[in-house]
Amino acid sequence: MSLPHLKHPHGWLVAGMLGLSAIACTPISGLSPARLLASTAQADDQLGQDVGRQLQQAQAALASHHAAKALDFVNAADAVAGKSDYESYVIAQMRAAAASQAGNVPVALKAYETLIRNSRTTPATRQQLLMAQASLAYGARDYDAAAQAARRYLQEAGPSQQMQTLLLQCHYLQKDWKGVVEAGHAILAADQKAGQIPAENQLQMLATAYDQLHDSSGKTGTYVKLVKYHARPQYWQMLIHDLTADRSLTPRMVFNLQRLRLNTGLLTSPAEFQDMAERAVQMGLPQLALNLLDEGYARHLLGTGTEAAAQARFRAFVAQRATETRTALPAAVEQAKSSSEAGPSLTAGYNLVLNGQVDQGIALMQQGLTKHPHQPDLARLTLGMALMDGGHSAEAIKLLSSMDGDGTANNLAQLWAVQLSSHSTR
Structure with a gap:
C-alpha cells in the first residue's frame, strides 16, 4: 500500500524539533528545522497499510500537539511484524519528532542515534542530527551524552565554535578539569589546522581548568593566547603577575620579562631599573644596559631623589663597561666565528647590533643558531630582541610570532609579538 503524503516523512521530525530551542540551554545557530532531514525515500520505498495507518494517526496527534499520544501510535507502528528497512527508518524519524516535542529526552536521543x-x-x-542530539542532551543535563555527540560532530564536520563550547561546558559544569584540558587541546589543534582564532570563552574555561589543576605552565600558556587573540588589560595584568611570581625563571628569562614590563609601563621602580641593567651587564651586553638606564633617566625614574648620586656612579660604571666591550668587539667577533659554541656568536652578534652594525650582528647571531644552542627557544627569543633593538620590527614580529610552542621562552616571544604588533599599527 502506498500513502503518498507519507512518502516524505521528514516534516514530522521537523515538527518535533521545533521545541528544541526551549529545551536546550545552548542555542545552535544554523540548525534550520526546514532542512534538518532530507528525504531518503527511494522509488520503491513504500509504507505498508498497517504501519502507514499508525503513522498517519501519529502525524495528526503531533499536529494537535499531543506528543505523548503520537508516541503511542509510533510504538504501535513499530510493533507491526515484518517491517521493511524503510518503514523502520520512517518510524525512527517519527519517534524522534514525537519524543522531542514531548520532552522525552532518553527516547529522543535513542531515536536520533538510530537515525x-x-x-x-x-x-x-x-552532522545536523549530531548537533541536535548534543543540544538536546545538554539541555537535559545529560552531559556525557551531549559531550559524546559534540565530539562526534567535531570529528566529522570539523571546527564549530558552538559545538566546541558545548563540549567544554559539558566537562566544565561537572568540574572535570582534566576533561576540559583534554578537549581544549584537541579544539586548539583543530582551530590551528583550520586557521581559526580560538574563542575567548573557550580559552577562559581552559585557563580556569589549568588553575584548578594547579598547572601554572598551562595556565600561563592559555593566558598568552588570550592576550594574543583577545587582548584585554585584565589578561595582561594576570599574565604579568603570574610570570613575575614564577620563581623557576632563569636570570635571562627574568631580564626579558623586566624588559616586557618596561615596554608595557609596568616597571617603574628605580631599583628594578638598576637590577635590569645589572642583568644585562652580566649577560655581556653592557651597551644594552646603558640604553635601558638612559631610558630610565628620560622617564625621570632615575637621577632624582636621595639615590641620584649612586645611580650616576652606576651609570658611569656601565658606560665604561660598554666602551671596553666596544673596543674588544672585533676580536670577540673573530673568536665567535671560530667557536663551535653558540653563545659567543649570539653575544658578539647582539653587541654588533647594539653598536650600529645591525646586519653583520644579525648574520652572526643566525650563525650561532646553527651551532645547537643549549636553549634553542631562548636563543631565538634573543635574536628577536636583537632584531627589535636594531630597528627591524617587522622581522622581529615574524620571528617571535612563529614561536608558538610551549615553555616560557615561547610565551614571552608571543607576548613580545603582540606588543610590537600593537605599536606598529598605531
Whole structure:
C-alpha cells in the first residue's frame, strides 16, 4: 500500500524539533528545522497499510500537539511484524519528532542515534542530527551524552565554535578539569589546522581548568593566547603577575620579562631599573644596559631623589663597561666565528647590533643558531630582541610570532609579538 503524503516523512521530525530551542540551554545557530532531514525515500520505498495507518494517526496527534499520544501510535507502528528497512527508518524519524516535542529526552536521543547510524542518512544530515542530539542532551543535563555527540560532530564536520563550547561546558559544569584540558587541546589543534582564532570563552574555561589543576605552565600558556587573540588589560595584568611570581625563571628569562614590563609601563621602580641593567651587564651586553638606564633617566625614574648620586656612579660604571666591550668587539667577533659554541656568536652578534652594525650582528647571531644552542627557544627569543633593538620590527614580529610552542621562552616571544604588533599599527 502506498500513502503518498507519507512518502516524505521528514516534516514530522521537523515538527518535533521545533521545541528544541526551549529545551536546550545552548542555542545552535544554523540548525534550520526546514532542512534538518532530507528525504531518503527511494522509488520503491513504500509504507505498508498497517504501519502507514499508525503513522498517519501519529502525524495528526503531533499536529494537535499531543506528543505523548503520537508516541503511542509510533510504538504501535513499530510493533507491526515484518517491517521493511524503510518503514523502520520512517518510524525512527517519527519517534524522534514525537519524543522531542514531548520532552522525552532518553527516547529522543535513542531515536536520533538510530537515525545517525543508519546508512540512509546522508553525511550532512548526520552532522545536523549530531548537533541536535548534543543540544538536546545538554539541555537535559545529560552531559556525557551531549559531550559524546559534540565530539562526534567535531570529528566529522570539523571546527564549530558552538559545538566546541558545548563540549567544554559539558566537562566544565561537572568540574572535570582534566576533561576540559583534554578537549581544549584537541579544539586548539583543530582551530590551528583550520586557521581559526580560538574563542575567548573557550580559552577562559581552559585557563580556569589549568588553575584548578594547579598547572601554572598551562595556565600561563592559555593566558598568552588570550592576550594574543583577545587582548584585554585584565589578561595582561594576570599574565604579568603570574610570570613575575614564577620563581623557576632563569636570570635571562627574568631580564626579558623586566624588559616586557618596561615596554608595557609596568616597571617603574628605580631599583628594578638598576637590577635590569645589572642583568644585562652580566649577560655581556653592557651597551644594552646603558640604553635601558638612559631610558630610565628620560622617564625621570632615575637621577632624582636621595639615590641620584649612586645611580650616576652606576651609570658611569656601565658606560665604561660598554666602551671596553666596544673596543674588544672585533676580536670577540673573530673568536665567535671560530667557536663551535653558540653563545659567543649570539653575544658578539647582539653587541654588533647594539653598536650600529645591525646586519653583520644579525648574520652572526643566525650563525650561532646553527651551532645547537643549549636553549634553542631562548636563543631565538634573543635574536628577536636583537632584531627589535636594531630597528627591524617587522622581522622581529615574524620571528617571535612563529614561536608558538610551549615553555616560557615561547610565551614571552608571543607576548613580545603582540606588543610590537600593537605599536606598529598605531
